[in-house]
Amino acid sequence: GAGVSQSPSNKVTEKGKDVELRCDPISGHTALYWYRQSLGQGLEFLIYFQGNSAPDKSGLPSDRFSAERTGGSVSTLTIQRTQQEDSAVYLCASSPIFSGTSGSKQYFGPGTRLTVT
Amino acid sequence: DQQVKQNSPSLSVQEGRISILNCDYTNSMFDYFLWYKKYPAEGPTFLISISSIKDKNEDGRFTVFLNKSAKHLSLHIVPSQPGDSAVYFCAASFNAGGTSYGKLTFGQGTILTVHP
Numbered sequence: 001g002a003g004v005s006q007s008p009s010n011k012v013t014e015k016g017k018d019v020e021l022r023c024d025p026i027s028g029h030t031a032l033y034w035y036r037q038s039l040g041q042g043l044e045f046l047i048y049f050q051g052n053s054a055p056d057k058s059g060l061p062s063d064r065f066s067a068e069r070t071g072g073s074v075s076t077l078t079i080q081r082t083q084q085e086d087s088a089v090y091l092c093a094s095s096p097i098f099s100g101t102s103g104s105k106q107y108f109g110p111g112t113r114l115t116v117t
Numbered sequence: 118d119q120q121v122k123q124n125s126p127s128l129s130v131q132e133g134r135i136s137i138l139n140c141d142y143t144n145s146m147f148d149y150f151l152w153y154k155k156y157p158a159e160g161p162t163f164l165i166s167i168s169s170i171k172d173k174n175e176d177g178r179f180t181v182f183l184n185k186s187a188k189h190l191s192l193h194i195v196p197s198q199p200g201d202s203a204v205y206f207c208a209a210s211f212n213a214g215g216t217s218y219g220k221l222t223f224g225q226g227t228i229l230t231v232h233p
Contacts, residue, residue, distance in 0.1 A: 045221065
């Protein structure tokens with residue numbers, strides 16, 4: 001079966017413009033996560049979805065960032081009024097129903113490289 | 118507050134020798150640890166994991182060791198191969214009242230280069 005896919009793979013935008021990043025998780029995976037990796041940094045958690053609801057948005061850096069998930073599948077991360085510090089690789093991951101005894105093996109997409117000029 | 122740390126930005130080893138990648142954590146609530154490998158322009162891929170109830174987990178050439186008292190884990194690759202050259206991330210998660218959601222906290226990564 002197909003893995004996690006993300007689009008676009010690369011996005012260059014001007015400062016102040018809005019961008020939308022898309023994630024298609026593995027079919028049947030109920031949990032979906034967004035992370036970002038800035039240059040030279042580790043992966044930073046942004047938001048978690050269980051089904052269509054987002055019980056944890058604690059990693060979103062500002063109110064310019066929002067995300068939604070529809071039909072328990074596709075998710076869109078939106079960044080409004082982009083700033084240069086938003087430049088990073090945005091990664092999406094999905095996992096099956098989380099079992100507290102087995103930890104959380106997440107499957108990652110290839111990422112979207114966002115460059116804000 | 119960096120809860121998961123990989124203090125070595127890079128590691129270089131000869132093909133056939135052992136690679137040892139280290140990771141330290143500060144949050145004693147973490148109870149599940151994972152290693153991911155990442156090639157350029159690709160997403161991280163799961164490598165191996167360990168639960169806090171164990172101190173060792175082995176999968177082929179890869180072994181992860183966990184020292185809970187020291188809050189330290191390490192990944193051993195034996196023998197190392199040129200195809201192992203990649204960035205390695207350690208990550209941790211924890212149960213929160215039995216309703217954990219599996220959020221991963223990552224280290225900064227270590228670039229492993231295996232020379233032929």
